Amino acid sequence: MYVTLMTSLRGIYRGLCINCGGSITDERLLWLGLCHRCLSGELKVRNWFVAEKILKRDNKLKNAERIYGFFKETRDFALLFRRAVGSRMWALQENWARRALLKRSFSIVAPTGVGKTVFGIVMALYYSSRRGKSFIVVPTSILVNQVYERINMFIKRAGLDVKVSHYHGSLSNKARKEELERIRKGDFDVLIATDRFIINHFDLLVNIKFDFVFVDDIDSFLKSPKNIDRVLVILGFSNEVIQAAMNILVLRREERRLAKIGGDTASIHQQIEKNRNMIWEFKSQNEIGILIVSGATLKSKRTRKIKLFEELLDFQIGYQPEMLRNIKDFFLKEDKAVEETVASIIKRFGGGCLIFVPMPKGREYAEKINSFLLKRGIRSRVFWKEKEEAVNEFLERKCDALIGVASYRSPLARGIDLPERIRYVIFAGVPRMELPLSWKENNPVKILTLIRNIRDFLDEKQKLQTDRIISSLKKITPLPRDVREKITKAIEEGTRLAGFEEYVRNVIVDAREFLKKSITEEVIDKIRRSETASVKEVEGEFVLTVADPIAYIQ
Incomplete structure (x- = not known):
């Protein structure tokens, strides 16, 4: 008779004990990450809190202190979130929280309603409750008020002692003066304002160091590229360090150019390293705040300024969404007037509805649908500008649809940010753009949109020209109104300008000439x-109609 004894094989991993960095068995690695030298005996300790106490008692606590400290912070933030919001974090919010608590700046690309703003508010409270200052930047005055109301509700629920200041253009003159004085004195823990506040009142912020900045809607924030420099300053960077980062971007471009032609890049590489060492030394000697930017669709151009985030904060503006939501999309074939279909849907599904009309039909059609709905007993309002009264009525269920x-x-x-109220969206017509098939336009944004949309209908040679023109147009957009008007006048009068304005004039003139040659009967027939x-004729001119998927996604 033979007896076979089977024993399990165990692995030993070198350098993976989280405390001393020594060797550790696979069993202990799966347990608490502590080797037998750090924590002897059987594997009876079941949580890191008790393990830390034992390590302290035995004077063996080393690297694990930092790791367990992070676990504590994560737990504390989760408890604060639950007290403030009334529910635990979603998995996505937990992931964002861990990155923020590791003091890493990053971008969030996720649809509206998944908890970006709530996360930003609670993280601002977390940092401010630990004697830091936080800044929440939103795109509109209405959102300033909504975030202000929500953060005060969270403070009350969580029992925090946090001072909140908020500023926007709709405040009364007295309230504006009071808030500006508070901000000037630094008498706040959390500041909530629009991106325009940074432009108009940067002198009040320049000497305030923020530990946490949350930018809600980065596309709106980046309409003024100078906001990048400003936010870096309030996070703790000096102008000299920001300039060093800009130098690196310029030098890297020159390094790539020389590499392509086989030139010597050694001296440029040395300059890059010199600037990087300066940045590293500054960051190691100064406490830099963290920046989190968010958006549903990040459409911002990858300009040189945006790359400052990569050089100074070690993150890039992301363009891929982090998740998809469980949303049902339905398309209804038109068997009656659009207004009647909209009314019947709202009658069936009730309030909490947003209605979007196609951009070419504009406000006039929105007013028409509003009148139609009101006559049928549906409480609707046209939301044309930032009207807080309309939002409040919608939130209080006095209004069924905006x-x-x-x-x-x-x-x-x-x-607006009201996921608790918005239940569904109706598009009263396919979201679309209508572009005159004309070469007479002077607005570079409209020219760029037109060229992009006719590119697929051109021959290969024209497509190459198109790519070059698109690249040039992207460099000059968006263009301030006063500059655009000056260039339009110069084109109409046939005069020349100077400097950057002349460069822009040349780009626009080249694009117009290209369109003049490219919009032929053959191209129109292809469309x-x-x-x-599709293409239609309106008052003797051809108009191109294309879908607007960005409007649908937003």
Whole structure:
């Protein structure tokens, strides 16, 4: 008779004990990450809190103190979140929290309603409750008020002693003066304002160090590229360090150019390293705040300024969404007037509805739908500008539906944050853009949009030209109104300008000439036969109609 004894094989991993960095068995690694030298005996200790106490008692606490400290912070933030919000974090919010508590700056790309703003508010409270200062930046005055009301509710629920200041243009003159004085004195823990506040009142912020800055809607924030420099200053960077980062970006571009032609890049590489060492030394000697930026669709151009985030805060503006939501999309074939279909849907599903009309139909059609709904007993309002009264009525269920224009710039799409009230969205017509097939436009944004949308209908040679022109147009957009008007006048009068304005004039003139040659009968015929675009004649001019997916997603 033979007896076979089977024993399990165990692994030993070198350098993976989280406390002393020594060797550890696989069993202990799966347990608490502590080797037998740090914590002897059987594996009876079941949580890191007790393990830390034993390590302290035995004078063996080393690297584990930092790791367990992070666990404590994570636990404390989770408890604060639960007290403030009334529910535990979602998995996505837990992931964001861990990154923020590790003091890492990052970007969040996720749809509206998944908890970005709530996370930002609670994280601001967490930092401010530990004697730091936080700044929440939102795109509209209405959102300032909504965030202000929500943060005060969270403070009350959590029993925190946190001072909150908020500022926007809709405050009374007296309230504005009082808030500005508070901000000037630094008499606040959390500041809530729009991105315009940073532009108009940066002199009040320049000497205040913020430990946490949360930018809600980065696209709106980056409309003024100078906001990047400003936010870096209030996070603790000096102007000299920001300039060193800009130098690196310029030098890297020159290094790539020389590498392509086989030139010597050694001296440039040395300059890059010199600037990087300066930045590293500054960061090691100064406490830098963290920056979290968020958006539903990050459409911002990858300009040189945006790359400052990568050089100084070690993150890039993300462009891929972090998740998808469980949303049902339905398309209804038109068997009656659009207004009647909209009314019947609202009658069936009730309040909590946003209605978007196609941008070409504009406010006039929004007013028409509003009148139609009101006559049928549906409490609706047109939301054209930032009207806090309309939002409050909608939130208090005195209004069933808000009506706006389907555009990613629409205040109805970007300007409110009410996931607890918004239940569904109706598009009263396919979100679309209508672009005159003309070469006479002077606005570079409109020219760029038109060229992008006709590119697929051009021949290969023209496509190459298109790519070059698109690249040039992207460099000059968006253009301030006063500069645009000056260039339009110069083009109409046939005069020349100087410096950057002359460069812009040349780009626009080249693009117009390209369109003049490219918009032919053959191209128009291709568009007519296309399944993705259409063309119609309005008052003797051809108009291109294309879908606007960004407006739909936003």
